[in-house]
Amino acid sequence: MEILVCVKKVPDPAENEIVVSRDGSDIERDDLVYSVNEWDNYAVEEAIQLVEEHGGSVTVVSVGDEESDEIIRRELAMGADAGNLLDDEAFHYSDGRGVAAILAHAARRGSYDLILTGAQAEDAAAQVGGMLAAMLDVPYASLVVRVRVMDGKKLKIAREIDGGNLEINEIDLPCALSIQTGINEPRYVGIRGIRKTASVQVPVLGAAQLGVDPATVGEAGAKVRKLDYFVPEMGEGAEILQGSREEMADQLIARLKGRGVIQ
Amino acid sequence: MVHQVFIYVAHRDGQAADSALELLSAARILSPDGPVTAIVTGWGEVLDRVCQEMASRCPEVWKLAHQDLAYPNAEAVRKCLVEVLPSEAVLLLAHDTLGMDLGPGLSVKLNSSFVSDVVAMTAPRDGALTLVREEYGGQVSTHVSCDISGGAVLSIRSGAFPALEDGAPGEVQDRSSEIGDLACGRRFLEIVEAEAGDVDITKEEILVSAGRGIEDEDNIEIAEELAKALGGVVSCSRPIVDAKWLEKARQVGTSGKTVKPKIYLALGISGSFQHLGGLKGNPFIVAVNKNSKAPIFQVADVGVVDDLLEFVPLLTERINSQR
Numbered sequence: 001m002e003i004l005v006c007v008k009k010v011p012d013p014a015e016n017e018i019v020v021s022r023d024g025s026d027i028e029r030d031d032l033v034y035s036v037n038e039w040d041n042y043a044v045e046e047a048i049q050l051v052e053e054h055g056g057s058v059t060v061v062s063v064g065d066e067e068s069d070e071i072i073r074r075e076l077a078m079g080a081d082a083g084n085l086l087d088d089e090a091f092h093y094s095d096g097r098g099v100a101a102i103l104a105h106a107a108r109r110g111s112y113d114l115i116l117t118g119a120q121a122e123d124a125a126a127q128v129g130g131m132l133a134a135m136l137d138v139p140y141a142s143l144v145v146r147v148r149v150m151d152g153k154k155l156k157i158a159r160e161i162d163g164g165n166l167e168i169n170e171i172d173l174p175c176a177l178s179i180q181t182g183i184n185e186p187r188y189v190g191i192r193g194i195r196k197t198a199s200v201q202v203p204v205l206g207a208a209q210l211g212v213d214p215a216t217v218g219e220a221g222a223k224v225r226k227l228d229y230f231v232p233e234m235g236e237g238a239e240i241l242q243g244s245r246e247e248m249a250d251q252l253i254a255r256l257k258g259r260g261v262i263q
Numbered sequence: 264m265v266h267q268v269f270i271y272v273a274h275r276d277g278q279a280a281d282s283a284l285e286l287l288s289a290a291r292i293l294s295p296d297g298p299v300t301a302i303v304t305g306w307g308e309v310l311d312r313v314c315q316e317m318a319s320r321c322p323e324v325w326k327l328a329h330q331d332l333a334y335p336n337a338e339a340v341r342k343c344l345v346e347v348l349p350s351e352a353v354l355l356l357a358h359d360t361l362g363m364d365l366g367p368g369l370s371v372k373l374n375s376s377f378v379s380d381v382v383a384m385t386a387p388r389d390g391a392l393t394l395v396r397e398e399y400g401g402q403v404s405t406h407v408s409c410d411i412s413g414g415a416v417l418s419i420r421s422g423a424f425p426a427l428e429d430g431a432p433g434e435v436q437d438r439s440s441e442i443g444d445l446a447c448g449r450r451f452l453e454i455v456e457a458e459a460g461d462v463d464i465t466k467e468e469i470l471v472s473a474g475r476g477i478e479d480e481d482n483i484e485i486a487e488e489l490a491k492a493l494g495g496v497v498s499c500s501r502p503i504v505d506a507k508w509l510e511k512a513r514q515v516g517t518s519g520k521t522v523k524p525k526i527y528l529a530l531g532i533s534g535s536f537q538h539l540g541g542l543k544g545n546p547f548i549v550a551v552n553k554n555s556k557a558p559i560f561q562v563a564d565v566g567v568v569d570d571l572l573e574f575v576p577l578l579t580e581r582i583n584s585q586r
């Protein structure tokens with residue numbers, strides 16, 4: 001099975017507090033620690049497991065800047081067979097539709113049986129997978145938590161819906177799936193693995209190689225534009241306890257006693 | 264240019280989802296005087312019931328009946344909508360597991376703009392709409408401008424808009440004859456209900472909930488000790504279940520359990536809308552988080568900004584020593 005996995009470089013939510021930049025045009029990016037979008041690691045792991053069982057190969061692609069090659073190398077260290085960075089001046093400030101269009105061109109260069117994306121990235125737009133599938137005219141399912149290969153021509157998949165219930169579907173290959181967290185346990189990538197791929201040159205493909213019309217992507221093609229970033233005015237919010245750790249604990253105990261939790 | 268505004272009505276067991284009336288009030292922002300059309304897809308008697316329900320609140324309801332739509336397979340629903348929607352339509356749908364499945368691909372096939380998980384918007388001006396979305400789990404928000412001159416598909420966050428209470432009644436139009444071939448490469452087979460766990464967190468009054476901030480499987484014990492001291496049980500956010508540190512039946516949220524405790528202690532939980540979506544009944548919320556800007560503090564009653572691994576054991580010890 002030939003599998004393409006789309007991966008995005010994002011600020012690691014565990015490592016960063018996200019702050020709006022002074023002029024509100026972006027978030028403060030200077031000290032951000034980046035990593036692979038959480039959902040995408042599950043997608044790469046799923047692809048590797050499918051190939052381990054059924055043969056084939058895993059290719060990862062990312063639309064990003066010149067520093068995104070590090071996340072491609074990380075996924076190579078995880079066990080992907082090949083990776084491409086899709087980068088071009090013309091791609092910058094693409095909206096979700098633009099990103100999907102660039103990925104669609106990359107997908108058409110190969111003949112993939114299965115295309116995987118994460119369910120969502122940190123923008124939480126959850127848009128690229130479904131758009132990509134529609135552009136490629138292949139069947140699509142989102143929020144997938146289980147994949148079984150039925151025969152060479154179709155998969156049995158489970159989508160996780162409300163309440164954690166599973167919606168079981170049959171889907172014809174080739175198809176595109178967006179992967180939900182928890183589908184597997186992504187393998188650990190150690191220092192040794194990272195070192196092994198540290199010197200790999202990740203091929204970079206631009207608009208010309210991909211056959212992307214620059215007018216349809218990037219800022220030029222965007223129908224959706226981010227105007228600014230802000231922190232919304234909220235209601236009162238929580239009463240934040242003050243003082244030493246012991247004092248905060250005692251104040252909290254008093255509040256809980258007031259609620260009858262502690263006698 | 265006046266766009267025709269539509270809402271897509273999700274429904275189950277012959278009843279429209281709560282989101283339907285919220286979509287109607289969002290639609291009114293887009294089209295303060297113009298008509299709004301509710302689209303209901305499905306099959307059989309349940310479909311008729313939902314259409315009637317919507318017609319009591321909405322001036323125009325399009326009924327789209329087809330056997331292949333009996334279960335809302337997003338691929339089939341998409342095909343159907345592409346055939347019946349006029350060009351330049353603006354369609355609102357809920358940002359739920361069906362909306363996430365349907366919206367992005369639909370916008371591509373309609374060749375219209377797409378914005379997801381909208382929490383606020385203002386009336387369109389000069390063919391563009393300004394909307395508000397959240398990013399990074401609600402840590403920051405963005406204003407987004409969306410060109411709707413060629414139509415748009417917008418998915419709306421649950422609870423962000425009030426339910427429309429005063430919608431004028433209207434009529435059901437059966438448009439089923441416009442539906443073409445719905446055969447598609449994905450076929451719905453069945454629903455498998457989530458497994459029950461050893462405790463039922465939906466019935467508990469005191470929940471001590473662990474999030475990713477608990478950092479390690481061994482630290483779950485910290486939450487368990489506090490729960491024991493308070494006479495409650497441990498629940499959790501999704502990453503804890505993904506990591507297999509606790510079973511699925513302990514997960515609070517839209518893809519987990521809906522709980523209605525009296526007291527909810529959120530330990531190292533950031534407060535994403537999918538997590539909070541499972542918290543009902545207006546409990547007294549205590550949040551312990553080392554990030555003072557974590558969105559959970561906006562909904563909590565009492566907040567402690569501290570490392571939970573230090574604070575919670577101390578709290579437990581002091582509760583136990585007061586007995």
Ligand SMILES: Cc1cc2nc3c(=O)[nH]c(=O)nc-3n(C[C@@H](O)[C@H](O)[C@H](O)COP(=O)(O)OP(=O)(O)OC[C@H]3O[C@@H](n4cnc5c(N)ncnc54)[C@H](O)[C@@H]3O)c2cc1C
Pocket residue numbers: 006007008009037039040061062063064093094095096097099103116117118119120121122123124125126127128129222224225226
């Ligand atoms: C400086 C800057 C400016 C921006 N300006 C705009 C703007 O003007 N308008 C606008 O709409 N957006 C803008 N964006 C955000 C935009 O480029 C998003 O990356 C895009 O919308 C797709 O990401 P998402 O978070 O929406 O992906 P989602 O749809 O939430 O992600 C789902 C999955 O799609 C795949 N995927 C997503 N992005 C990529 C990628 N880049 N490469 C490979 N796979 C991917 C991954 O598998 C991911 O798990 C800007 C971003 C930056 C950093």
Ligand SMILES: Cc1cc2nc3c(=O)[nH]c(=O)nc-3n(C[C@H](O)[C@H](O)[C@H](O)COP(=O)(O)OP(=O)(O)OC[C@H]3O[C@@H](n4cnc5c(N)ncnc54)[C@H](O)[C@@H]3O)c2cc1C
Pocket residue numbers: 013014119120143400473474475476477478499500501502503514515516517518519520530531532533534535537538541551552553554557569570571572
């Ligand atoms: C379709 C869909 C359905 C979903 N359903 C659910 C659901 O049902 N339930 C659910 O929970 N999520 C759900 N999610 C995931 C959701 O989007 C969030 O990713 C998730 O809720 C985040 O969990 P968290 O708050 O534990 O982790 P994070 O967002 O990573 O937050 C961890 C928090 O811990 C704090 N922290 C870190 N270390 C410490 C420390 N030592 N002491 C104190 N604080 C610390 C951090 O400041 C941070 O605020 C769903 C997502 C999707 C796409």
